[in-house]
Amino acid sequence: MREYELMFILDVTLTEDDRREIVNAVERELIDLDAEIDSSTQYDERDLAYQIKGVKRGDYRLISFQIEPTRCEELQERLNFRDDIVRYLLVNMEERAAAEEPEEAEEEPIEEAESAEL
Numbered sequence: 001m002r003e004y005e006l007m008f009i010l011d012v013t014l015t016e017d018d019r020r021e022i023v024n025a026v027e028r029e030l031i032d033l034d035a036e037i038d039s040s041t042q043y044d045e046r047d048l049a050y051q052i053k054g055v056k057r058g059d060y061r062l063i064s065f066q067i068e069p070t071r072c073e074e075l076q077e078r079l080n081f082r083d084d085i086v087r088y089l090l091v092n093m094e095e096r097a098a099a100e101e102p103e104e105a106e107e108e109p110i111e112e113a114e115s116a117e118l
Contacts, residue, residue: 001036001066008079008088009058012045022084023061029078035067055086064093 008026010019023040030037043060052058067075072090079088 003066003093005091006063009086011055012057012059033071035065038064052086
C-alpha cells in the first residue's frame with residue numbers, strides 16, 4: 001500500500017450536516033476500496049480564485065490514507081461521478097517526496113569529472 005492525500009472542496013452553501021455526510025460518504029468509498037484512513041481534516045473556508053460549478057467559496061477538506069495504487073483509478077472514477085464535490089486533487093505522497101528531494105545523482109558525475117581534470 002502507498003500513502004496518498006485527497007484534498008477536495010465542498011460548497012459552503014451546504015449545511016454543516018450535509019458537508020459532514022459528504023465527507024463520511026467519501027471515507028466509506030475509501031474503505032470500500034480497502035484503504036486505511038490515517039486522518040481526515042477540515043482546513044477552512046476560502047473564496048475561490050474563480051467560480052467552479054457556480055461555487056464562489058469553498059470548504060477545503062483533506063483525507064490522508066493508504067491504498068493499493070491499482071485502486072486509485074477506481075477511486076478517481078467514483079469521485080468524478082460525485083456532483084457534491086466541487087473539485088478534488090489526489091496526491092501520491094511518495095512521488096511528491098521524491099520530486100521534492102534534490103537530485104544528487106546528477107551532481108556526482110560532475111564532481112568526478114572535475115577531480116579527473118586536476
